[in-house]
Amino acid sequence: MLGTESNMAEESSGAIRSVERAAALIQAIADAGKSGSRLTDLALATGLSKTTVHRLLGTLTKLGWVELDESRSAYVLGLPLVGIGMAASDRHGFTSLAAPHLNRLAELTSDTVYLTVKTGSQAVCVDRVVGTYPIRAITTQIGERRMLGSCAGSLALLAWAEPDEVDRLLTSIPTTQLSGSALPDPAALPALIQRARTAGFTQAPTTLVPGAEGIGVPIIGGSGTAIAAFSVEAVSPRLSEPRRTHVVEWMKREATVFAQRLQQLDGASNEGTVRKLLQPGTA
Template sequence: MAFNPERGDGTLTQESAVKTVDRVALILRLLSDAGEQGHRLSDIAEKSGLGKTTAHRLLGALVQVGLAYQDVRTKRYSLGSAAAALGRAASIHHIQSVLRPVLIQLARETGDTVFASIREGLAAVCIAREVGSFPIRTLTLDQGDRRPLGVGAGSLALLAFLPDDEIKMIIDRNRRWLQDYAGFSPEELYKLVARTRETGYALNEGRIVPAMQGIAVPIFGRNGRPVAALSLAAIRDRMGPDRLPDLVKRLREEAKALEGVLEPPFCEEPAAVSSPVGA
């Protein structure tokens, strides 16, 4: 039965539903533009052209589902945690969509397994993987796997090119978590960081799976910080001195082509996400 506004049966026509979505989207954009300072109800009503009653009703619904937040002291509205989660998911999906063709091409060229990772607080997270044609596969990471920053080639590439004080803070806060990974003590990580900076790429010479090796390079954003890492894993025999330079060169070429294209997802800073075992 179609909705009749005069009858008020509580159902929505398609037109009124679209109108409501438009209003909600406008309010979310206003809250996004306001940043941490937020907006008062009167600000939202004025900037959106909505009546205060309508604006208050929509803001209340957004607060209820976590897309908006009201400071009880100032009464100002800001974006909520659910909005931040949606933004981060959209950012990750964008990075995945940009990197997926690159991974497919590299896996096809090399026959090896190629990964893409991003930073999440104190961790590196694998967001994509493509498996090459070589019969012996190196599936050391699944999409969604998390490791402490510095553990593994891609993770090390994300860590090594951060500022020194940030690297120190990350390693200090990950000390307990690093105990789960032999060969990645804080002292050893500092050595790996120095070597990675010197060579320009990260190398994991069987520290996680003895017969497997991995290499990785960072992809830098416009601010000069690592946004993501491209890594490649293979059995040790396929990463000898005759082949390793060519593999590193291909990763660097792809990373350079993507430089400045990607933006980091939200919650990149270590204060935002702690390690699973605490800091």
């Protein structure tokens, strides 16, 4: 009897490890972006042996969760995962709560508006509304990640983080690179952060669309730090004065109202609130 229980415990532990390893692989492929990641790079990213990575990729490929781009020998996320992500997106409450504010900003500015949240040293776009202005600066897709400090929205998340966390993040940024994502200059970030906190908003050129730039404002939580950010991106002349002042005022107003709404839902109103609202089935 004891032997049977021991075997069951070992099998359960092994199954949990397999799930954790598969999840780490999926995350590593997601981090690699559209270009995907080769088996060797996945082994380095996850710390798993090539044999283990190859075995897990075989299972994930059979499920359709991962696909092999044979032209580049790189693995990319499969369509079933897109469906799973959309199912979660349809059910969580965070973007639903933010939607009226994004739509209003897109209507007021006629430009593309983004909602971004922080995860580690990266910023993730969780929603976007494309404006009606015919010349558009669309730099980020929903679900894409950018390094903190590399664009207006992610810079707002960084600038309004806890001081100790800012120091830690500034140290970690140079060591991490996302596919297709510009790496911010760590030496320039302290001055940009100080300027943003003084002005109450961020302004930065986009690195993916020449001639475009963005403005970002933080959505402040209960502790006074950013739990999310709104940003607007457009061709540079549309974000110069005197129009910039109006755009910043609109963004700050919507960010304040949204922050107040989040605080009504959860008095703490912190990053945990955002994570909870981004989980499936919590709306």
